[in-house]
Amino acid sequence: MSDNQTKEPKIKGGSFVIETPELERVMTPEDFTDEHRMIAETVRDFVDGEIMPRDEEIEKLDYELTVDLLRKSGELGLLGADVPEAFGGVGLDKVSSTIINETLARGSSFALSFGAHVGIGTLPIVFFGTPEQKRKYLPDLASGALIAAYCLTEPTSGSDALSAKTTAKLSEDGEFYILNGSKLYITNAGFADIFIVYAKIDGEHFTAFIVEKGMEGFTLGPEEKKMGIKGSSTRPLFFEDVKVPKENLLGEIGKGHRIAFNILNIGRYKLAAGAVGAAKEAIELSSKYANTRKQFDTPISQFPLMRKKLAEMNIAAFVMESMVYRTAGLLDEALQDIDYEQPDSGVQVAAAIADYAIECSINKVFASEGLDFVADEGVQIHGGYGYIQEYKIERIYRDSRINRIFEGTNEINRLLIPGTLVKKAMKGEIALLEKAQALQVELLQMVPGQSFEETLAREAHFLDMSKKIFLLVGGLAVQKLGTKLEKEQELLSNLADIMTDIYALESALLRTRKHLTRTTEEKAAGMIEMTQVFAYEAFQRIEGLARETLAAVETGDMLRMQLSVLKKLTRTAPLDTVALKRSIAARVVSRERYTV
Structure with missing residues (x-):
């Protein structure tokens, strides 16, 4: 398109460790359009x-009810948010589909059934069909x-x-x-019609297939008895000489990993959106209870x-929300020019999503x-009431635990975050190594200033120093360990946590600064205070992780x-977080909900 020539280059995935984007390029909840707000209201x-009037029935795993509610959400256009209009969908932007995922989170198990369908279940065909x-x-x-439904996990293969x-072999007639094989822990299995299944052709070429319910030899095992998300269907699948038409091969032979990993990337950021919604509900429940319970x-x-x-609950939700919508904006920009009617759209999609694999993993963790x-x-x-099923906080607690396992465990994601960054640097996609080398010269002359008169100047300083700390520690780890670093999982985890x-x-700071361009400091006081507390405490964590990592790669002098x-990089005066948290809490208690 001709207007692409005037567009700014896309923000490279992972570049946040060495660059800071301009405010106008960062998506925040305060940028929602009237259409975005209308979508949230509809949901x-x-x-x-x-959903809420049928909550107890859903939790008892009523297939018919869940399917009926899914179809009703389809009538509202919610199932088609990520499906292009040319193929019967609504074709909304990624911010809109993120809003849908977040707002549906109060629907507990139904939200999971919905998310598995619209995300990892449907998107493989949207992107790669x-x-x-x-x-x-x-x-x-x-x-x-x-x-x-999406079928990747097997009894012997989870993170790996x-x-x-599971194998696939072309029939003698080539049709x-x-x-043959099995899949485990498949969400929506009990009532799904279409299954995205991964198998190795001739036991070697990892490939995706579209399998339909009712194909001969395709059977389901019993429902799993789960800790939480009890109203969602989770069953194993078995394939015994199942004949899948060759036209149901999805993507390219041997390139199933492109589909699997990129769909997981999208799934990770969508999971984070759901976590934001659940966190907001927990804050509302807890603040209301705290106002009524007397001791x-x-x-x-x-x-x-x-x-x-x-x-602290409110601060966590604020930062999560800031990250999720920033990432949604990045994905929107990356995918906006792709024509899904073109045969090569899958290749373009894979490249666009893969570029933000780091951000997706960070959101998920x-x-x-x-x-x-x-x-x-x-x-x-x-208190004791929180342990009783009559109070929904008990279910939120149980349901939340699966999120650290879903879409790749947090341990696997922690290894992916720095590992992917190093690969991008080695390919020349990010000037990471050059920045690390330049830092060595800069550190010899650097005397960080400690005068922070402007609002959020201290927090901007923390961010700048944090990026330098990452370059210092990460650069040293790569220099000292080379290729052995990939086996030092504790160090990779530390680097992931710093990133x-x-x-x-940065997401919280940019959001608050952008908001300040449109309003007064008084009206933005809540955001400012939450950003100050988070920045200070994150900076303390980063210093601790850096010290631990340095001690693992260096000794002696x-x-x-x-x-x-x-120590030079982390020099700072103490911050009265007690007073700031009291001020933040006063707003939450007064409004009885998540508040910025």
Whole structure:
């Protein structure tokens, strides 16, 4: 397109560790359009009117009810948000589909059934299907006439997905692929019609297939008895000489990993969006309970330790929300010019999504652990009542635990975050090594200033120093360990956590600064205070991770020298976070909900 020539270059995935984007290029919830807000209202009305009144029935695993509700959401256009209009969908932007995922989170198990269908179930065909496959399946997937499931995990392959044992062999007449094997923990299995299944052709070439319910030799095992998300279907699948028409091969032979990993990337950021919604609900439940529950003739919301919990829960949700919508904006920009009617659209999609694999993993790790923290504190605020099923916080607590396992465990994602960055640097996609080398010269002359008169100047300083710390520690680890670094999982995890806190801090800071261009400091006080607290505490964590990593790669005088450099970078005055959290908590208690 001719207007592409005037567009700014896309922000490179992972570049946040060495660059800071301009404010106008960062998507925030304050940038929502009237259409975005209308979509959120539509979903809220659907949840309140259709899902919440049937909540107990859904939790008892009523297939018919879940399918009926999915079809009703299809009538509203919610199932077709990510499906192009040309194939029967609505073709909304990624911010809109993120809003849908977040707002549906109050629907608990139904939200999972919905998410598995519209995300990992439907997107493989949207992104990688042939025009014929898209025309055949997408209109019915967008309406809910067909329900989808995604089938990757096997009894012996979880995190190591490419070690799958399910096989596919071309029939003698060349018309079918014969599938044999099994899949485990498949969401929506009990009522799905379409299954995205991964198998190795001739036991070697990892490939995706579209398998339909009812194909001979395709059977289901019993429902798993789960800790949480009890209203969602989770069953194993078995394939015994299942004949799949050759035209149901999805993507290219031997390139199934392109589909699997990129769909998981999208799934990770969508999971984070759901975590934001669940965290907000937990804050609302907990703040309302704290205002009504009295001990010693006083509402427990008036006790400082209870208020501290509510403040920290709110800060976690604020940062999660800032990261998720920033990432949605990046994905929108990356995918906006792709024509899904073109045969090579899958290749373009794979490249676009893969570029933000780091950000997707960071969102998944931070939000899943953030929600676990919020849910846990929510139970604590409820006291003994939080352990009783009558109170929804108990279910949020149980349901949240799976998020650290879904879409690649957090341990695997922590290895992917720095590992992917190093690969991008080695390919010359990010000037990481050059920046690390330049830092060595800069550190010799650097004396960080400590005068922070402007609003959020201290937090911007923390962000700048954090990026330098990452370059210092990461560069040293690569220099000292070389290719052996990939086996040092503890160090990779530390680097991942530093990168995650940098992305989180930067997302919150950019959001708040952007908001300040449109309003007064008084009206933005909540955002400012949350950004200040998070920045200070993240900076302390980053310093600790850096010290631990340096001690693992250096000894003696060299270690002392590196620690002295780190001390120079982390020099700062204490911040009164107690007062800031009290101020944040006062707003939450007053409004009885998540608040910025």
